[in-house]
Structure formats: structure tokens, C-alpha cells
Amino acid sequence: MDLYQACQARRSIRKFKDKMVPRKLITKILEIATTAPSGKNWQQWEFMVITGPKKDEVARCYGRYVEFIMPPAGQRTPEQEEFLKWAYTYGGAPVIIAALCPAHGQPGIRKMNLESVAAAFTQLLLAATSEGLGTCWMTGPLNNEGELRKVLDIPATKELVCLTPLGYPDENPPAPARKPLEEFVTWIGF
Secondary structure (H helix, E strand, O other): OOHHHHHHHOOEOOOEOOOOOOHHHHHHHHHHHOOOOOHHHOOOOEEEEEOHHHHHHHHHHHHHHHHHHOOOOOOOOHHHHHHHHHHHHHHHOOEEEEEEEEOOOOHHHHHHHHHHHHHHHHHHHHHHHHOOOEEOOEOHHHHHHHHHHHHHOOOOOEEEEEEEEEEOEOOOOOOOOOOOHHHOOOOOOO
């Protein structure tokens, strides 16, 4: 699959097959992620690849947050119940990848660090797509960041940027509607 195909094929996958992704394939995807551009070429990214019981703990952190913000049991819609189930399991994905960067108090450097990790994470998602794997860029779990940081033993010197489940998709969602390019682009002097 070429880059254009991967960009067009990438979807947010929320349902995964019960099949482990080989470590060698995860390594290949992470190697591509780390070829991304980065501010000052500092290569600020750090990735945590999480499986097994620790992955289940990470998922429960998100599930607890989602359950907290939802109506009580018996008052939820079927869609809310389904989302809650998903949050507690990350859709059954066998792997979760968390992306981090150095924490920094200077706003410009913090922004540069976050943008560098975002570039690498985008490449990670596209590489996973090209290998037939599913992902879902997630920042919702950061709403329970305190607990998540404890579970993953993340020091204060690191900023948790985002997470993704990773696995073999058990769904093929349609492409979402996209706004026309004219809404996003201003041509200057062209």
C-alpha cells in the first residue's frame, strides 16, 4: 500500500480481533514513526507498548472515567452502554501504544515537543494501516491522566500526549464525510 492509499484507508478502529500483533511488526511500525520530522531534530518522542495485564489496567482507567461521566446504569442509552464497554476494553485490542514527550514549562518548547510527537504518531497510524492493522488516536483517556500515569509509572518529567489501541481490525467503517478543501485553504499570491 502506498502512502496515498494508507492516508485514504486509515480509519479509527474500535473493534479488534483476538489476535496478538507480532513484536517484530510493532517494531517495524515504530521505526517508521521515528523517521518523522521533529523540532530541532530532538526526536522528542517516547513510546510505551503495553500488552497483557498492564494493558487491561490502562483500559480500566479509561472505562472508569467514561462510567463516571455517564448516567447511572439503567439510564444509559444502548449507544452509551456500547461505548462504555469499548472504553473498558479498548475494543479488545491486544496492544495499546502510549506516546510521550519531555515535559517543558516554556510554552514554545512544549508546543514543539507536542507537534513532534504528533508527527511521529501520525506516521505510526499510517504505517499500521499499511500493514493491515487498526488504530484509533485517543486523547480521551487523558481525562483520567492521574490514574493512568500511576498505572504506567510515568514521571513528572514526561508529558503523556496520546494513546492508540493497536490490533487486527474486526470492522471496516466507512470513510467519514470530509469538508471541502475550500473551507481549509487560503491561497496567497498563487
